[in-house]
Amino acid sequence: xxxxxRYDAVKYKTPTxxxxxxxxxxxxxxxxxxxxxxxxxxxxxxxxxxxYGGRGKAARNFEALDNIIAALKVLENDESLLIQxxxxxxxxxxxxDAPRVLISNSQLVPNWANWxxxxxxxxxxxxxxxxxxxxxxxxxxxxxxxxxxxxxxxAAADKDFGGTLRGTLNVTAGLGGMGGAQxxxxxxxxxxxxxxxxxxxxxxxxxxxxxxDEKYTAIDAAIDxxxxxxxxxxxxxxxxxxxxxxxxxxxxxxxxxPNTLTDQTSAHDPLIGxxxxxxxxxxxxxxxxxxxxQYIDLSYDSMKLHVELMLELQTKGAVTFDYGNNIRARAxxxxxxxAFDFPGFVPAYIRPLFCEGKGPFRWAAxxxxxxxxxxxxxxxxxxxxxNKGMIRWMKMAKEKIAFQxxxxxxxxLGQGEREKAGLAFNELVKTGKVKAPIVIGRDHLDTGxxxxxxxxxxxxxxxxxxxxxxxxxxxxxxxxxxxxxVSLHHGGGVGMGYSIHAGMVIVADGSEDxxxxxxxxxxxDPGMGVIRHADAGYETAxxxxxxxxxxxxxRLK
Ligand code: NAD
Numbered sequence: 001x002x003x004x005x006r007y008d009a010v011k012y013k014t015p016t017x018x019x020x021x022x023x024x025x026x027x028x029x030x031x032x033x034x035x036x037x038x039x040x041x042x043x044x045x046x047x048x049x050x051x052y053g054g055r056g057k058a059a060r061n062f063e064a065l066d067n068i069i070a071a072l073k074v075l076e077n078d079e080s081l082l083i084q085x086x087x088x089x090x091x092x093x094x095x096x097d098a099p100r101v102l103i104s105n106s107q108l109v110p111n112w113a114n115w116x117x118x119x120x121x122x123x124x125x126x127x128x129x130x131x132x133x134x135x136x137x138x139x140x141x142x143x144x145x146x147x148x149x150x151x152x153x154x155a156a157a158d159k160d161f162g163g164t165l166r167g168t169l170n171v172t173a174g175l176g177g178m179g180g181a182q183x184x185x186x187x188x189x190x191x192x193x194x195x196x197x198x199x200x201x202x203x204x205x206x207x208x209x210x211x212x213d214e215k216y217t218a219i220d221a222a223i224d225x226x227x228x229x230x231x232x233x234x235x236x237x238x239x240x241x242x243x244x245x246x247x248x249x250x251x252x253x254x255x256x257x258p259n260t261l262t263d264q265t266s267a268h269d270p271l272i273g274x275x276x277x278x279x280x281x282x283x284x285x286x287x288x289x290x291x292x293x294q295y296i297d298l299s300y301d302s303m304k305l306h307v308e309l310m311l312e313l314q315t316k317g318a319v320t321f322d323y324g325n326n327i328r329a330r331a332x333x334x335x336x337x338x339a340f341d342f343p344g345f346v347p348a349y350i351r352p353l354f355c356e357g358k359g360p361f362r363w364a365a366x367x368x369x370x371x372x373x374x375x376x377x378x379x380x381x382x383x384x385x386x387n388k389g390m391i392r393w394m395k396m397a398k399e400k401i402a403f404q405x406x407x408x409x410x411x412x413l414g415q416g417e418r419e420k421a422g423l424a425f426n427e428l429v430k431t432g433k434v435k436a437p438i439v440i441g442r443d444h445l446d447t448g449x450x451x452x453x454x455x456x457x458x459x460x461x462x463x464x465x466x467x468x469x470x471x472x473x474x475x476x477x478x479x480x481x482x483x484x485x486v487s488l489h490h491g492g493g494v495g496m497g498y499s500i501h502a503g504m505v506i507v508a509d510g511s512e513d514x515x516x517x518x519x520x521x522x523x524x525d526p527g528m529g530v531i532r533h534a535d536a537g538y539e540t541a542x543x544x545x546x547x548x549x550x551x552x553x554x555r556l557k
Contacts (some may be wrong), residue, residue, distance in 0.1 A: 004062040007038065007046035012065075014039055014406060016368025018436045024077045025366075025509040026100040026484045029439045031072045032366055032406065033137040033505070034058060038065075039310050039405040042141045044177045049086075053493070054179025054266035054273035055292055056131025060086030069254060075100060083487075086128035086135060097311050097517060099479055103487035103503075106496070107128025113490065113497040115271070129491065136487035136503035138441035140362055141404030142211060142396070145178040147191035147471070148360055148445070149185035150393060152323075156260055157189050157350035160319050165191025167225055167233045168259035170249065173244030175202045175212065179264030183237030184211040188396050193237035194226040194258070196247040198275045198284075203239040209402050217241045219250045227256070245277035245302060248309035261310055261318040262345070267303055267327035271295060276302035276328075300334045307331035307339050314342050321345045324445075324455045326494040344458040354456075355533045355540035357415030357526035359446035359549075364408035365426065367436035373407040374398075375434055380409075384417055415530055419522035422508060426518055429510030439484075440522070441505035444492055449530020451473045452499035461537040468500040474528045475502035481524050482506075482517035523548075 004011070014035040015021050015028075022028040036042060037051045037058040044050055049057045049065065059065035064087040071081050071088045080094040083103040106129050108117060121127040133139040149436040157165045170186045173179070173196040183206065186193035195212075197203050206212035213236050216222035222240035240247060244265060251258065266273020275284045276298035287295045307327055314320035320342040322328050331339040346354075353359070365372035377398055381391055390411050397409065413421060425438045442449075450456045453465035475488045487503040490496070506521050507513055527550050533541030534551070545551040 004066070007040070007049075009040065012038055014368070016366070016406070018367060022073050023075060024100070025437045026077075026507050027072045027075045029366055029437065029505070029507045030485055031069065031138060033364065033439060034068065034072075036135060036364070036405040037137050037139050042139065042405040045286060051131070051134035053134060054176075054269040055129050055289045056492070057086055057128045057135030058134055058137060060128040061125065064088065069096050072101075076455040084127070086130065095501070097482040097513065099483050099486045100522050102129075102479070103136055103485065105135040105487060106488045107490045108496070110497075115269070115496045118491075118496050119271075130487070130489045132444035132492040132501060133441075133503065134532065135489060136444070136505070138362070138439075138503065138505050140364060140406075140408040140410065142177065142181045142209070143401050143404070143408060144360065144362055144410050144443060146181040146184050146188075146211070146401065147393060147397070147410045147412065148443070149181045150188050151186050151353070152345050152349050153189045154389070155262075156319060156321075159349070161259065165189040165259070166235070167230060168192065169194060169230045169256075170260045171195075171247070171258035171318075172262045172264060173197065173247065174266070175206050175239055176262035176264070176266060180211055182264060183213070183239070184400065187213070187235040187237050188400065190235045191259075192226050192229045192235070194222060194247070195237070195239050196242050196244040197239055197274045198241070198281055200241050200244055203241060206239060209404070210400070211237075212239050213237045215239050215241070219247060223250065223254065223256065228288040231269055243275065243277040245306050245309065245423050248306070248313065248444070249336075250324040252309065252312060257316045258318045261320045262323040263306070263310070263327055264325055265327070267325040267330055268493060268498070270299040270303070270330060274303060277305070278302065300330060303327055304334040304336050307336055311338060311341055321348050324493050326454050326498060329454050329494070329498070341346035344455055346456050347459045351533075351538075353412065353414075353538065354447035354529055355538045356544050357418075357447055357530045358412050359526060359529065360443045361413040361418050361440070362408060362410035362419065362442055363438050363440045364406045364437070365434065366406065366439055367434065368406055369435050370403060370437070371456065372434040372436070373403075375410050375428060376425060376438065377409060379428065380421060383424060384413070385422060387413075387417070402453065415526045415544055415550075418526055420520055422506065422518040422522040423515060426508040426510055426515050429508055437507055437509040439505060439507050440518075441503070442525075444489065444501035444503050447526055448532050449503070449525070449528070450499060450501035452494055452501065455494050455496055456499075464536055470528065470532045471500050471502045474504075474525065477523055477524050477528060478502070478504040483518040483521045
C-alpha cells in the first residue's frame, strides 16, 4: 500500500447517497463521518489530519487513516474495531448491538499526563491528540460551536444586558475551528463583535463562510468601525489582523471598555495553539520548529500579560469570562495569583442547562442531501413547540448557517427530548422521508460526559470538580447500551492533565434494532448528566431525575 503524505481530495472524498461501501450502515456512518471530519470544508488543516482545536486530529497519520478506512470496509456486523490514539489496532468479535468502533485517544497515566510527556510520545509516533470530536469523528464544522456560543452569549445577554446584545461591544480573539463561531453567535444576539486573529487566512475563511462580516488590518480602524456599529445598534462582526494582547493594550490606551470580553485562542496548547505577542507569525513558525522550549516560555509570558489585561478591563466594567481554553490556568502557572478572578463560562452560563440534561445534540445526513436536514428541521420544530429558545435558534440556523461537508444540524435538547428526536429520525429513515440513514452524536462538552475542573466541572456545588469516574461511566454505559461508536479521550479543550471526557455517536438506519439502541442510548447518555448533577446537589437536576425516573432512591423504595 502506498501511503499518502498529504490530504488527497479524490481518495478521501466522503461517500454520499444510499449505497453502502461497507458491510453495514453503522460502519458506513463511521467511515463517512471520519472522512467528513477531514473534508477541507470542515477540517482546519487536512494535510496534517488536523480537524480543529490546535492539533486535534482524526487519525494518527496517513498510514493509520488508510488502515482505518480499510478496516471499516471489512468490519462485520458482529465485530468491533479498536482505535488507539488514532491508529487501528485490532478487530474483535463482539455482537450486533455492540459499538462497531471503540476509541481511546490521548490517555496517559495521571502522573505522566502532561504536554511534555505527550509530545515525546507523539514524536515517536505512539500517540495523537484527539481533542473532543476530532478523534471521535463527529465534528460538523463551526455550526456545532456556533450553537454553544450562541447559547452562552444569549445567557450573558439575559443576565447582564436586558435580553439582547444590541448596542454592545463584544471583544475576543481567535477565529480558528471553534473560535470562528464567535462572530456569528454575537451578531445572532444582535451585538458587535471585535475579534483579534493573527492569521489572515483564518479571517478570510470566516468571511467566505459568512460567519464574519469585515476584515481590518489596522487596529485603530477596526476599533473605530466597531464603535460606530455599536453606536448605531447594528449587529456586525469585525476580524482584525493582530495579536489579542495588542488589541487589548490598544483598547486600554484609548480607554475603551468592551461590554463583554473573552478569548478563544488555543491557549490550552502553549506550543501549537498560542502565538506570543512578542513574535510575528513568521517568527513564531520558525521558533516553534527550532526552539520549542523558548517558544513555550514566550507563550507563557504572553498569556500571563493577556490575562492581566483581561483583569484590568474587567475591573473597568467588562463582563469577562474564560471560554474554555484554559488561559487562566496558564497565567496562574506563570505566577498570576488572581488569574481565576473572572469565571469560566460553564458555571456562569451553562450549568443550569446541564442540570436538565440539556446539551449539544447534533445530527448529519449521510445522504449528503441538504433536503434531508430540512425535513429533520421541520420535524424537530413541530415536536418541541414549547422549547422557544431552540425554535429561535433553528430558524436563524436555517437562514444563516452554511453547511460544511455533510449537511448537519445541532440544537440543545434535554432529558426526554433527545430520545424522542432519535426515534423520530429513525422513523423518517424507515418510511423513506429521508434518502439515507441519519447519524446522531454530540460534543464531549455535555452534561454527563466530562470531568474538566477548569471548564465543564468548574466550581461544582459539592467540590467534585476533578472526579473523573463520571465520564468513564458514561463511556461504559453507552457501550453497554449499544451506541454505534464510543470514545474516551483525555485533555480535550483544556490540554493534557486537565480533562477526561467521553463521546458517543449513534446511527438511525430505520431498523427495529436501531430503534431499541436509540431509545436506550439517548435516554442513558443525558441521564448520566442528570444523575451526576443531582449527586452533586443541584436542585434542578434532582427534580429532572425524579421527573424522568432516574432517581435511585425512588427506585429502591
Ligand atoms: P484553533 O487552534 O483552530 O484556533 C485558534 C486561533 O487562535 C488560531 O486561528 C490562531 O491563529 C489564533 N491565535 C493564536 N494565538 C493568538 C493570539 N495571541 N492572538 C490572536 N490570535 C491568536 O482552535 P479553536 O478550535 O478555535 O479553539 C480555540 C480554543 O477555545 C481552544 O483552546 C479550545 O479548546 C477552546 N474552546 C472551548 C470551547 C468550549 O466549548 N468551551 C469551545 C470552543 C473552543
